[in-house]
Amino acid sequence: MTFPTSFLRTSTCAAAAAACVGAASAQEPLTTRCESAPIAALFKVFGDTGRMPPDLGRFLQNAALQRIEPYKAFDNVYYVGICWVSAWLITSPQGHVLIDALYGPYTGPMLDHIRQLGFDPQDIRQVVITHGHFDHAGGAAALKAALPRARFAMTAEGWREAAESAAESATRPNRWTMIDKDIVLTDGQVLQVGDIRLQAFETPGHTMGTASFAFDAYDGGRRHRAFTVGGLGLNAIKGPEQVEAFIASVKRIRALTEDATDPVTTHLTTHAFSNGLTEAKELLKTRKPGEPHPLVDPKGFRAQLDTLQAGAEQRLVAERAKKPN
Numbered sequence: 527m528t529f530p531t532s533f534l535r536t537s538t539c540a541a542a543a544a545a546c547v548g549a550a551s552a553q554e555p556l557t558t559r560c561e562s563a564p565i566a567a568l569f570k571v572f573g574d575t576g577r578m579p580p581d582l583g584r585f586l587q588n589a590a591l592q593r594i595e596p597y598k599a600f601d602n603v604y605y606v607g608i609c610w611v612s613a614w615l616i617t618s619p620q621g622h623v624l625i626d627a628l629y630g631p632y633t634g635p636m637l638d639h640i641r642q643l644g645f646d647p648q649d650i651r652q653v654v655i656t657h658g659h660f661d662h663a664g665g666a667a668a669l670k671a672a673l674p675r676a677r678f679a680m681t682a683e684g685w686r687e688a689a690e691s692a693a694e695s696a697t698r699p700n701r702w703t704m705i706d707k708d709i710v711l712t713d714g715q716v717l718q719v720g721d722i723r724l725q726a727f728e729t730p731g732h733t734m735g736t737a738s739f740a741f742d743a744y745d746g747g748r749r750h751r752a753f754t755v756g757g758l759g760l761n762a763i764k765g766p767e768q769v770e771a772f773i774a775s776v777k778r779i780r781a782l783t784e785d786a787t788d789p790v791t792t793h794l795t796t797h798a799f800s801n802g803l804t805e806a807k808e809l810l811k812t813r814k815p816g817e818p819h820p821l822v823d824p825k826g827f828r829a830q831l832d833t834l835q836a837g838a839e840q841r842l843v844a845e846r847a848k849k850p851n
C-alpha cells in the first residue's frame with residue numbers, strides 16, 4: 527500500500543456510501559478488533575477514489591488499535607505484524623527469515639514480539655522486503671541498526687522504488703529513510719537459511735519492483751506450500767502497462783496454485799484484511815487434533831486471485847481510456 531499526498535484530505539465517501547456508514551460518527555473507531563470487512567471496505571473506497579476515507583486514516587494512525595498479539599501460524603511460521611500490515615517470521619534452528627520490516631512506531635515492538643514468541647531477533651539472517659512502500663520497507667533502517675548481522679533483500683527495482691519513496695517522504699510528517707542496497711533478488715532465486723528455502727518471484731504490478739515469496743510451512747510435520755503475494759492493491763498505479771503487469775503476475779501466481787507437483791495452498795498475506803486472515807487465525811485457538819489447518823485454503827486463495835484479476839481488468843479499461851491519442 528501507499529498513501530498519496532491526499533492521505534489526510536477529506537473524503538466525501540460519495541463513491542461508496544454504504545461502506546462509509548461510520549463516517550458520520552467521526553470519533554467511533556472503524557473497528558477495535560481489527561475485523562477484516564470494515565477495513566477492506568474502506569480500502570476499496572480509497573482505491574476507487576484515490577482519497578483516504580477519514581475513518582480509515584484515523585484507524586491506520588491509531589497505534590493502540592494497530593497493535594495485535596503475535597501468534598504461531600504454523601510450526602515454523604509466526605505472525606509478527608500489526609493489524610493492517612503483516613510481517614512473517616519463518617524460523618529454523620540455524621536462523622530465521624523475516625518477510626517485511628513494518629514501519630515507524632511498529633518495528634521496535636515487532637522485535638519485542640519476536641522475543642515474546644521465544645526467538646532471538648539476532649538470529650534473523652535475512653530480511654526480505656516485498657516492495658518499496660513505507661508500510662513494508664519503512665522499518666528497514668531501524669532493523670539494520672538493531673540486527674547488524676542480518677542481510678536485506680529486495681528486487682533491483684524494489685531497491686530503487688524504496689529509495690525514491692523514502693526521498694519523496696522527506697518533507698512529510700511521516701518521513702522515513704531507506705538503507706543502502708544489499709542483496710538484489712532475481713526471479714526464481716532461492717534464499718537458504720538453515721532448512722528454510724525461500725523462493726523469490728518478481729511479480730510486478732502493485733509496484734514494478736514487487737517480489738513475492740514461496741516457502742514451506744509445517745503443521746504437525748505436514749508440509750504446506752505457502753506463498754506471500756508481495757502487493758495486492760492497485761492504489762499506486764501509474765498507467766496501463768503497470769496494470770497489465772499486475773494481471774500477468776496474478777495469473778502466474780494462480781498457476782502456482784495449480785502446479786501438478788507442489789501446488790501453493792496457503793496465502794500468508796501482506797495485509798490481513800485482504801483475505802480474512804484476522805478471523806481465520808482465531809480458528810487456530812479452538813482447532814482440535816486432526817482438523818484441517820484454517821490458513822490452508824487453496825480455493826480461497828484462487829478466489830482472491832480471481833477477484834484481483836477481475837478488478838485489474840476493469841482498471842485496465844479505465845487506465846487505457848486515460849491515455850492520450
Ligand SMILES: [Zn+2]
Binds near residue numbers: 732757
Ligand atoms: Zn504497497
